[in-house]
Amino acid sequence: MSESASAAAIGFARRWLLPRSVLSGMLCVLAAFAIGALLIAAIGRDPVLAYLSLFEASLGSTNGLAETAIRTVPLAFCGIGIALAFRAGVFNVGAEGQLFIGGVAAAWMGLQLGGQPQWLVLPAMALAAAVAGAGWSAIAGVLKLKFRADELITTIMLNYIAIYFVGYLLHGPLQDPGSPLARTARLAAEARLPMLLEGTRLHAGLLLVVVVAIVAQVFLWRSVAGFRLRAVGHNARAAENTGMNVKAALWTGFLICGALSGLAGFSEVAGVQRRMIENLSPGFGYTAIIVALLGQTNPLGVLAAAVLFAALQIGSTTMESAAGVPSALTTVIQALVVLLLIGQNALPRLFRRRAVTGS
């Protein structure tokens, strides 16, 4: 398989757009739903009603599509960041913590700049979020590059630390004056992302993430820096031998992931919550790991995987409210979709091998 941009685009199209693979992907989703249907029936609920409401809530209505798009934004931001880090050989699973840090930085900046024009406030907030997220990620970077501490572990630990640290800020210095709740004051109108669609909550973060996905795709497959990033990820020693700056590529991996996850925090704060809250993310940063890898660590693929996951998550909670399916079951169905999808990716390869080496 070639790794050039055009071939990647073909690969992407083949994976996501051509009927055959979409068909088999759909089959997986259907199979997961079929198993889910049995479980739903087992507790005496109506699977048909459940799935109708799932579809309706995620893809079958304007509002559903908008909600799916809203959920796509943080998943795709984090997922693309994680994907680029993985490409550089950096196993950064700290998106969750970076998102929280980015969110709190965005809210802080938004409150500082209250009253300034929107064209100034929003970019400043985004910048603050990206810088803060990258800075948080840089802690893991320093630990890895200076102390050789495994980033898979340090980033998990840093997630906990970030969340508690944000908790401290929201209970302390940044707490909304006059409120006992752990949250910042509400952001002024200039500090909120514009809405895209009347009657829905869809905000401009979607445009931002689509742009980011396209830029990331071009960066990864067409730019020299992206090439070096991939090369370092494949073989750091050879990269060094060919004069590439290995540390720079690893830092890129850490910082991009942190910055994009920080932007996820920004878009949640400025687009959805309109302030920083203690539970900003229900595990976006962790789900994004699955999203990144299901998307083959290809920015556009990640975007597609994020849409799939967003639709699934949106739809499945509605399934709970509309058809009385316990949320536990919707979690099961999500996991089954992932497992069947990766199984479907692997199985044909397995059979092909068998056919060749078999005597």
Next chain:
Amino acid sequence: KIAMILPGPITDNDWNSVGYNGLEAAGKALGAEVAYVENVTDADAERLLRDFAERGYKLIFAHSFSFGDAALNAAEDFPDTTFMAGTAAELAPNLGTYSNPDYQGAYLAGMLAAGTSKTGSVGWVGGMPAPNMLANLHAYEAGAKEVKPEIKVLHTFIGSWFDPPKAKEAAIAQVEQGADVLSAQGVGVIDAAITKKVFALGAMTDQNHLGPEAVLTSVTWDLGPLVTAVGQAVIDGTWKSENWSYGVAANSVGLADFHGLDKNVDPAVLKAVEDKIAAIKAGTFEVPLDTSEVQ
């Protein structure tokens, strides 16, 4: 049609169970169709509120202090739907709030704890320092101090809502520091009381079955009357946007049966508690509400 979104699992024997039970009770009482979603995160809250509103639910409860914003936003877009948010700061014409008055019960629990303690130290274990938890803690402490001004009240926040093993360890640490009556604001504390052979005060529901020898009594909170009343008001068209509070005075918050363990409590204190309940009901005493941060 009444709906509710809850921040945690309805099986928690705690906050979420109370919400769920209240909803069920109101559903039965009013003959209303009810629906709920559990384990709702702040990120999902607004969407689910809108979702319920869109699907024709006329009364929707956002059963968490952190859903206030979400409810406010949803209320704006669905003026014909009535929203009720748990301890919301800002209200709208179609958004009311209801408070969690279990701190009133906590005051009584504090009195009982002080009246039971032999060591002069009592404990309190909670999940996260949220306003209702802080109110509960401060009231508990005030209640204890009313009975024994010199009493020491130990408190620990374990840093998450649901982590029974950790809550148990936190409680054990308090016992080792001398506490011999524990207020259990989370699963696990009663386990510690059983292991360490001290008393625990249950919360939200009668938790005596979790430790028949250890659970002195529980501060119960029954949301049924409130949900039912709100529902009735909506049906009647008499609903008003205000703070609905059903506490001790409305028999929504109270103490569960002692299951025979009241012999361990100083009779004078038992009497004082009963008087206090009467005073609250009569309106001659108001339990102080204090949600300031600790430390």
Next chain:
Amino acid sequence: MEWLADPVLAGFIAASVRLSIPILLAALGGMFAEKSGVLNIGLEGMMLIGCFTGFITVHFSGNLWLGAGVAVLIGAIAGLGLAFYAVTLRSNQVVVGIAFNLLMLGVSAYFFRLAFGSGTASPRITPFAPIDFGPLGQIPILGPLLFQHDPLTYLSLALVLGGWLVMQRSTIGLSIKAVGEHPEAAETLGLDPIAIRYAAVAVSGALAGLGGAFLSISATGVFLDNMTAGRGYIALAILILGRRHPFGVLVAALLFGAAEALQLRAQLLPSGVPLQFLIMLPYVLTIVVLAVSATRSGAPAALGQPYEKGGG
């Protein structure tokens, strides 16, 4: 020397041990998987399913040991499921692990509701009780460290010793290490890397399952959704901190447990340190220890790399 017998110190030591056991078991399991070359991110899910099945078995049978046994069995089966993906299908081990955790989270909560309904009065079982060693338990330091615990704790410590025997002293351990370092070489010598990896991941699931069961049938007597609360991920850190060696893992788990126990006690003192900083102590400590102690992490050469029969 007064402080040696101080009850607060004794309580602290005993609590450190109790808090460390679940993570210890999961990390020990993780060691088997990783030594054989499979990254088991699914420890969290395996703990949770063990926590649930252990609880429910004890609830319906009343037999604590049966509960532990079922947790081990179900954990092992979950391990085999993960191995099917990681070894046979050669899928990305991180995605598979995370997906498994998601699955177990859903499955345990769903079946809990199926078994007990959505009502309020959730059941409680009587957990393992500490064994009474009489005066032995009163020995300063050693008493709370060794003689105040329940049978499952001693089983866990025995498993550390067993893990050491298997890993460092037996032919089985040799084969596992060979498969993790150089599966191709192992295959040329007639070992079956695939089968060995399956077995190692199953063992890791079994141990994680037991670690999870410890939470529900030893540490407490209840089960709650997502009761493991991230301990499976902590175990991954402990595993690396302990350099994938049974004794190293034991020390690292104890250290983490001690930090947790300390944190819970520090909250009771008027220290003026914000609460959140105390709560994050164990995590910060883990990072610091990792940073000062990590030279090379010494991961098996083939860790995370799927193996294809007949050479890669």
Next chain:
Amino acid sequence: MRNIRVAFGPVVANDDVSFAVEPGEIHALLGENGAGKTTLMRALAGLIQPQAGSIEIGGQPVTIDGPLEARRLGIGMVHQHFMLVPTLTVAENIALGLKEVRTWFPRLDQLADEIDALGARYGLAVDARALAGELSVASQQRVEIVKALYRGAKILVLDEPTAVLTPQEAAALFPVLRALAAAGTAIVFISHKLNEVMAVTDRITVLRRGKVAGSLRTAETEPREIARMMVGGEVTLPQLEGMPVAGRPLLEVDRLGLTDARGVRRLEGVSLSVGAGEIVAVAGVDGNGQQELAEAIVGLQRPDTGRVLIDGVEMTHRPVAERIAAGLAHIPEDRHRTAIFEKLSVTDNAVAEEAGRPRFARWGLRRQGETRAFAAQLVADYDVRLGSVEQAIGSLSGGNQQKVVLGRALSRDPRLVVAVQPTRGLDIGATAFLQSQLLKRRAAGAAVLLISTELDEVLALADRIVVLFKGQVTGVVARADFSVEKLGLLMAGRTA
């Protein structure tokens, strides 16, 4: 083995191959890179199943369905890439998979004694208690042989055993092989070095493109004929001609000292210089600091004392990129680890060093057309055999990978070439080609530092030879004074 056929998808690695080896015989299996030697032997060792053909052992038809069955039949194979687990001891490596070793508390001490005894019997000194990963390459080789013997090998296959050995080590291996043969073992010996084949084998079978090209008695043939049979044409190895025209020094190494990560002193006070139009060779037994020297010059390791100057500019602590910009090209020893990105395309590998140059990039974006054209040119110029330049380089044979590395290094007209073991494991054709390319660079006025353990290669190509022993220079010999004896002494650490 009769009429064996093995195909990997469209690639037919063995086509109707028949091959026989008798007890007590040392049988050479020869052929160019990719001719199918390794594949044939892997089929014998039960690691792959042939699609057609039959195998007989001692006259009995057998089916070898796995390594265990192969072992039962007395087949032992020493693989081209060693099959040792580096983190285990020698004894543990040998114990792996042995049924005879107890499951609990294996008798490793007893095993170690047996291994030592077995080693002593055939003159294969191994330390059974040492970690395999810490042994020298030659010792690992011996361990592999002992491992096969301990498992009762009656048929011993050695796949390019000498490719990684020094001449002395290789020479030391031959008596062992003879002793084994004398004891009745049948030995298959795969090598690209015809002199060794002539010296040690009894019979020769040559494969060409998966088919048997011929089989003959060693005594009745000569290298030229074998080579012809292998490639199907004439080949002669190039030889240095003409006097050195040494111009200004392009590489100066000044009292270099280096300590490795484990704290071992690898280089001490090494000084040398290479002038324009000169080939300086660094000779020495493997592991005497050659790799460290090369890496310090290239910038992959940081020396702690001394200086490195490229074209008069101090580069001791400068990044690799600056050295490349100053005209350095590196052909590293360990291709897979240091030179190539196996999963990236041939194109990407070909431009890895220059991807950021204006020729290949504009505004930070890569210029696809230019890049691909360059790769196509390189493939043509250096005779790389492949399907498409967009193929992953890892799917090329080792020899062809090496050609891409060579092309990448030389196509930008470097002024200084550092080549480390550039012909290791290559067949004659590829070796001749590579050596002629180095000579071409010399003629074009570049400085070439050739680091090699192959004495023949060094003697044929170098203007001067610097000998390293234990990280120190034990002597510098000019071309006029070349002699094998002299070099041998210097390599053994005796300063003349």
